[in-house]
Amino acid sequence: DAKTTQPPSMDCAEGRAANLPCNHSTISGNEYVYWYRQIHSQGPQYIIHGLKNNETNEMASLIITEDRKSSTLILPHATLRDTAVYYCIVRVARDDYKLSFGAGTTVTVRA
Amino acid sequence: DSGVTQTPKHLITATGQRVTLRCSPRSGDLSVYWYQQSLDQGLQFLIQYYNGEERAKGNILERFSAQQFPDLHSELNLSSLELGDSALYFCASSLTPGSDYGYTFGSGTRLTVV
Secondary structure, eight states: OOOOBSSSEEEEEETOEEEEEEEOOTTTOOOOEEEEEEEESSSEEEEEEEEOEEEESOOOEEEOOOTEEEEEETTTOOOOOOOGGEEEEOOOOTTOOSSOOOOEEEEEEEO | OOOOOOOOOOEEEEOOOOOEEEOOOOOOEEEEEEEEETTEEEEEEEEETEEEEEEEESOOTTTEEEEEETTOOOOEESSSSGGGOOEEEEEESSSSSOOOOOOOEEEEEEEEOO
């Protein structure tokens, strides 16, 4: 069952912020939002996760709406190396061992 | 380099054959996960081990099996191979099962069945 909905693709200009939306309207109170990305057939790479507060790390920021039904991953200054498929995943940390990857959003950063 | 090592990187074999894919987890990680990525199915969870014991199973075929050894490396065995088994196989590791801070994936083994 698909727990998240993401746009299939989006373009972004190099140096600009990339805002990647994700809908998770059926998210449960104990489910976290995780973001991974996969660069051209490499192994997926963990980016960030959050429960209800906004989170920021060296790679990105995660904004979760107050009702938790949607979130946005922000890449503050996109580079060509950020071209990848980005996956939004919801799971219960510690209890849910598998990551259920959907189709993700193919992000193309253009010079 | 993520710290998760998968060998071999590429494997070409014939239908009906058996192959073994190997994964060494990141140093200190006790849990190993196997994923299959084919063009039509996306990334699919296969199986998970923690400290040598099987913890969770996904859509793993009966022709496939895995184990985790005392030194924590893991092997995925694929037998009676079919053309449809051609895919990228990824191994991931984490300190504990369902670790909060995400899993570290290896660079994968590309299996081609001809």
